[in-house]
Amino acid sequence: MISLGSAAAAPGEVATGRLPIGETRDGSSVGLPVAVVNGAEAGETLYLQAASDGDEANGVGVVREFVPRIDPAALRGAILVVGIVNYHGFQAGEHRNPLDDTKTNRAYPGDDAGTTSERIAATTFEAASRADYIVDLHQGSTSRMIHEVRVRCGRHHRMHDACLDLARAFDAGTILDQKGPEGQLARVGPDEGIPTIDPELGGAVGIDPASVEVGVQGLMNVCRSYDFLPGETSPGEQTCARDFDQYVAPAGGIVEFGAEPGETVAAGDRLFRVTDVFGSEKAVVTANTGGLFWRTRRLAQVGTGEYVCSVGTDLRTC
Template identity: 70%
Template sequence: MTTLGTASAAPGEFDTGRLEVGETRDGSSVGLPVAVINGARDGQTLYMQAASDGDELNGVGVIQQVVPQLDPAELTGTILVVGIVNYHAFQVAQHRNPIDDTKMNRAYPGDENGTSSERIAAATFDVARQADIILDLHQGSTSRMINETRVRCGRRHRLHRECLELAKAFGVGYVLDQKGPDGQLARAGPDEGIPTIDPELGGCVGWDDESIRLGVEGVFNVLRYYGFLNGHVDLERQTRAKGFDQYGSPAGGLVSFEKELGERVSPGDTIFDVTDVFGKLKARVTADNSGVFWRSRRLPQVASGEYVCSVGTNVDTY
């Protein structure tokens, strides 16, 4: 019998329930939606979660589509799912937990006696520690961004090769291989000896059908590659960036981009122009280095110094 919160499933069974992580301001219980898919045959355990940032919904869309397709009778091993991690932020469609103004994916491994976010991180990380593989589904918040997978443990980490292999199995085509900030699940998981990746499934307001489709495909790629499901997965070469050049606006006005997401960039290429409201050019920003146009703001209006876009740099294939 495998249990996650109030969900409990014997081999060959499936169940859903709630994982209690604290109380709201009126004293009622906060429970995260969870699922256990317990395969008919013994095997590895996969942990998967979504919406640790409350406005990153594509991962929720992936789980919504993946779970109904999983038949425990055909599964080897166990899948543990937390469908929505950042309960409070999800309710109000915000990025950060409004109870403590914290970005949840900076709170791992958490503290069961800490802040709201630290308690949620501790409860979900206790579940993740049971796994052999971790998928932490994200997106680029509400920015425009390519579909990518992030390996955040750092290239000198003892599990770097295993995390890269997992990213390659997920297979959306682009990988950011750059050590992440403290408190990310994709940092905490490898430190516990568990290969972990952070798929960043595009960026949108609400959710995006194509990014969700790629995420669903990626999850099933992982399930087949690691033997949870029958089937063969050919690992395809991925475009990897090892860093970012980030660009702010030198002037206030309206941005127009000269590059499309995923397009190659060479030094000196125009990335974007800034004009005034009457169309007069105020500034032109060019690339410092070769790379891939990776991420950009969604709205055209900017103030001087405000973030505009990012170019993935130190690019190779692996």
């Protein structure tokens, strides 16, 4: 029997339940939705979570589609799933946890006597620490962004190659190999010797079916590559970026882009221009270096100095 919160599954079974994390402001108990898929045959454990940023619903869509596709009779090992991590942010449709104004994915490994987010992080990290591999599903919030997988431990970390192998196995086509901020699960998991990746499944308001399918296929690729499920995988050639150039608006107005996410740009190519509401050009911004047009804001209107777009740089094939 394998348990996660109130979900307990015998070999060959699937169970769902709740993982207690405390109480709401009215004193009601709160539990995160969890699932255990316990394979008929013993093996390793995969931990999967979604929505540590409360407005990133694509990961929840992946969980919704992925869990029913797994036949525990064909599974070797177990899959532990936390379907929604940032419960309070998800309920409010907000990126951060509104109870402590914190990004939950900056609170790992957590503190079971700390703030709301730290307690959630501690509880979910205890579950993640039981696994042999960790996948933390994200998206580019509500921005427009390519599909990518992030390796956040840093290139000199002892687990870097194992994390990069896991990212390749997911096979989203693009990898960001850049050390992440402290407090990210993808930073902390490797410190415990667990290969961990952070797939960023596009960017959307709500759930984008195309991004969800990329995530579901990525998880199936991982399951087949690491012998959780039978079958062969053949990861394609993937583009790996090691850095970003971020661009802000030099003037306020309306943004018009000169490239689309996923397109290659060269130094000097126009990334965007800013006009006033009558169409008069106020500023043109070009690429400082060549790279992959990675992410853009979704809203057309910008103020001076406001974020507009990112270009992935230091590209290589991996």
